[in-house]
Amino acid sequence: MKTKLILTLFLITSQTWAEFSAGAAKVNITPQQWPLQMIGSFHERLATKAHDPLHARAIVCDDGKTRLAIVIVDNCLIGRNYIDAAKAIIAKKTKIRADRVLVAATHTHTAPPGKDRPTNRTDKAHKAYFKRLVNGIAEAVIVAEKNLMPAEMAHGVALVPEEIFNRRWHMKEGGIAVNPFGDPNDTVRMNPPRNLIERPAGPTDPEVHFVSLRGVDGRPIALLANYSLHYVGGVPTDGVSADYFAVFAGLIEKALGKDKGFVAMMSNGTSGDINNISFRVPRGRQKPLERMNDVATLVAERVLEAHKKVKFQGDITVAMEQRLLTLKNRQPTAKQITYAKKALAIEDPKTLPRLAVAYANRTLTLTNGPREEEIVLQALRIGEVGITSIPCEVLCEIGLSLKANSPLAQSTFTIELANGHNGYLPTPRQHALGGYETWMGTCTLEILASEKIKKALLEMLEKVAVSD
Numbered sequence: 001m002k003t004k005l006i007l008t009l010f011l012i013t014s015q016t017w018a019e020f021s022a023g024a025a026k027v028n029i030t031p032q033q034w035p036l037q038m039i040g041s042f043h044e045r046l047a048t049k050a051h052d053p054l055h056a057r058a059i060v061c062d063d064g065k066t067r068l069a070i071v072i073v074d075n076c077l078i079g080r081n082y083i084d085a086a087k088a089i090i091a092k093k094t095k096i097r098a099d100r101v102l103v104a105a106t107h108t109h110t111a112p113p114g115k116d117r118p119t120n121r122t123d124k125a126h127k128a129y130f131k132r133l134v135n136g137i138a139e140a141v142i143v144a145e146k147n148l149m150p151a152e153m154a155h156g157v158a159l160v161p162e163e164i165f166n167r168r169w170h171m172k173e174g175g176i177a178v179n180p181f182g183d184p185n186d187t188v189r190m191n192p193p194r195n196l197i198e199r200p201a202g203p204t205d206p207e208v209h210f211v212s213l214r215g216v217d218g219r220p221i222a223l224l225a226n227y228s229l230h231y232v233g234g235v236p237t238d239g240v241s242a243d244y245f246a247v248f249a250g251l252i253e254k255a256l257g258k259d260k261g262f263v264a265m266m267s268n269g270t271s272g273d274i275n276n277i278s279f280r281v282p283r284g285r286q287k288p289l290e291r292m293n294d295v296a297t298l299v300a301e302r303v304l305e306a307h308k309k310v311k312f313q314g315d316i317t318v319a320m321e322q323r324l325l326t327l328k329n330r331q332p333t334a335k336q337i338t339y340a341k342k343a344l345a346i347e348d349p350k351t352l353p354r355l356a357v358a359y360a361n362r363t364l365t366l367t368n369g370p371r372e373e374e375i376v377l378q379a380l381r382i383g384e385v386g387i388t389s390i391p392c393e394v395l396c397e398i399g400l401s402l403k404a405n406s407p408l409a410q411s412t413f414t415i416e417l418a419n420g421h422n423g424y425l426p427t428p429r430q431h432a433l434g435g436y437e438t439w440m441g442t443c444t445l446e447i448l449a450s451e452k453i454k455k456a457l458l459e460m461l462e463k464v465a466v467s468d
């Protein structure tokens with residue numbers, strides 16, 4: 001009788017443990033043909049080489065009922081058309097449904113283009129890269145699925161408040177510049193001159209959440225981290241680079257992944273207004289690459305420290321919800337349209353406010369473009385960890401609000417720039433303050449977009465939180 005009971009208990013335990021499985025893979029997606037137009041700047045920058053390799057890094061999780069994939073890609077932002085193309089391949093070649101795949105860009109600002117432009121659509125080097133990007137994302141998931149093994153997971157949080165700064169500032173008298181629409185009434189300014197700063201216009205989020213996956217035999221599989229920092233930079237601009245995101249991944253892989261096949265990745269949190277510039281206490285001049293190595297090293301150290309204390313569990317529930325939300329695109333006012341046309345017709349653009357011509361083009365693009373936008377929102381759960389995804393450069397306070405209101409308390413984070421790219425996402429409060437992140441063209445979705453997105457994501461989190 002006693003033996004039978006022990007045997008039954010053993011079977012229940014081993015069965016439960018065997019249900020959760022995880023696998024990971026990374027695929028090199030470094031461009032092979034040059035030159036390529038880099039994105040992440042208002043100026044044309046041509047990359048003629050790779051400073052360091054770019055990857056698509058994937059994890060696949062399965063609890064016996066739901067199988068999902070998360071892919072973090074070394075790019076600045078990726079158009080939904082390319083992500084959907086990759087998902088179509090994944091749906092065909094794996095057991096993962098297209099709406100169970102999250103694909104996000106890290107937001108390195110020294111990346112090849114991830115979106116179509118009139119100037120890159122027919123160019124040979126760009127076409128070749130886009131093909132490599134799509135196939136690389138799909139391949140990472142295909143291999144990660146093949147690598148599935150019985151697994152355990154742990155969640156941890158490290159704190160790194162030192163490397164993040166809210167870049168939107170209330171200014172002292174005389175600190176606000178006329179914006180590109182000829183309007184002097186912005187009340188905050190991005191990356192302003194130091195001598196006139198007063199106080200930041202928003203918070204920062206020091207939390208670095210991480211999900212750690214290992215086999216039931218203790219073999220490390222993957223670590224997915226999330227930090228709300230736009231990017232670091234400092235890379236020579238003649239070559240593409242994966243920035244600090246990949247340096248962090250490399251350090252974690254070195255420390256934890258003694259076995260080949262362990263994959264670490266850093267996803268971007270809600271960092272639309274968060275950068276690595278210390279406004280109040282200027283740093284001394286650093287050599288190229290130094291800053292990105294410093295940030296990666298500090299974040300990796302803190303994560304590894306926190307990782308020592310986490311508890312792995314085998315009985316893990318996986319769930320995922322996807323919703324397509326239709327939002328209005330912003331429409332410029334008659335006054336803004338008139339100003340844009342005037343700005344484009346003017347003989348000497350130097351007499352106009354900074355970036356007036358660039359924004360005049362964006363204003364008219366919005367006027368002539370679609371009135372609505374369908375965006376992809378996702379909420380997923382791995383154990384007690386909740387992950388939401390938004391296809392925008394999300395201002396920090398939105399991520400903090402999602403964390404505070406999530407039913408998966410203490411363990412929810414957002415991956416931004418996922419499943420497409422729809423500009424900056426400020427709150428209505430930030431819209432009222434004005435500044436770069438709210439400008440027509442930088443921010444294309446309606447003013448209430450963040451409220452609608454938050455409401456949908458919290459409803460979706462409620463759903464995944466109760467699934468078993």
Ligand SMILES: [Zn+2]
Nearest residue numbers: 040107230393
């Ligand atoms: Zn950016």
